[in-house]
Amino acid sequence: MTKLENFINSFNKTFIVEGRYKLFASGISNTIFIAFFATLMGIAIGLFIALVKTNAKNNRKLFVLDKICSLYVTIIRGTPVVVQLLIMYYVIFVNIDNSILVAILTFGINSGAYVSEIARAGIESVDKGQIEAGMSLGLDRKKTMIYIIFPQALKNILPALGNEFIALLKETSVAGYVPIIDLTKAGDIVRSRTWEPFFPLYSVALFYLVMVVGLTAVQKRLERRLSESDRN
């Protein structure tokens, strides 16, 4: 057999036989679905915690909430996401039948811990004088935060945030530990049928690469748009 015939044969076995491309298609859509909603959840949790943490310094009422947030970040960052997923699926959410929902919750909660630290760093990176400037213009604390601090912080954290989402997308590859057919699991299933590791694994890798390249392009665009107002 020539190389080309080999290639076609492997391609055929991996994608065409028994309609296996459908498996990859549903794997890709599940991976994107999980990553997208986990990202939204991660941003929401992360921003909330960052706000609590930055405001706790001059607001004693937030003391308890601040400690709870610290505990959450410690636990989530201190344990592997696979273990978190297994605990969520087999112990905590054992009554939820929808495994994809459990995965979104797990990855969202996980990502929230990382985003919170990124967002906190972003908020703290904005010069103190900016708050004072806002206040002296007659804005209250909330408005200063929304109109002056946030836009600047967002620009600072965008590269780190993009990094986190790329990591999150790839981290969802462990979703197959529970009965979810994500992209990696789709490759595993095909591999367990064809007994040929190379083609399914390279294909899975290529699909992830394309998704990440797409994400990076979106991130670049965003950064460019946000830097339009820069003075230099």
Next chain:
Amino acid sequence: MKKVSVLLIVTMVFALTTGCSSKTTEQPAENTTNQEAAAQAEDNTLVMYTNAEFPPFEYFEGEKIVGVDVDIANEIAKDMGKELVVEHIDFSSIIPAVLNDKADFGAAGMTITPERQEQVDFSISYVESIQHIISKKDAEILDMEGLKGKKIGVQLGTTGDLAISDAVNLPEGDLYNSGAEVKTYKNALEASQDLLAGRVDAVVIDKLPAEEIVNGNEGLKSVVFGAISEAYGICVKKGNGELLNSINSTLQRLLDEGKIAEFIENHSK
């Protein structure tokens, strides 16, 4: 334009690497087998790959992998005058490991199927594998008919998985369009946990692990699944006739002495 060329390069690299690597695996290459044999003679070990999540055939006892297949492999190693090394790996990675010479043989309660026989050579069969359906005690799931429209848990890559997936996904399958759904798990235990949690209605798995699971969980029952029955074999790389002969002669001896039934008895308490 730039993006198109980058994509092109990626595709080409991809094509090249795949082309090359599949070539290397498909060459029987006598010299590699010889080298392997020489290497084996030197370090005098016999490497077995298994998936130790399949009691009583292979499971962890503390840090050690034990089970029926390990006992058999020990006998094979003893007959060959070699030292046995057992490695634990994903079930679906065992055959690739054998093809890559990482393992001398794979023994993991593996059913002999034509698809697998295309890739590796199998020993004589040493156990009849009978599939069982595990379900909750009050459920009426006894056969293929009973599985229609149900959520069925299986272990990825096992006989039960292949059979049930085919029945559900192929147009000529018995469960096609019946609303039945397959859920693949890393091991039988996790599948049965989800059975207890009510996320699946039935689990299809080999007889012995099925019995172990039912013994450990009050609310479950297991029945013989008449539709599927196959045999277990040990797999070696194609063309490795010498090793296959040694394995076969040991297996035949163990079968004649009734040792394998004894091993199964020992590991199924």
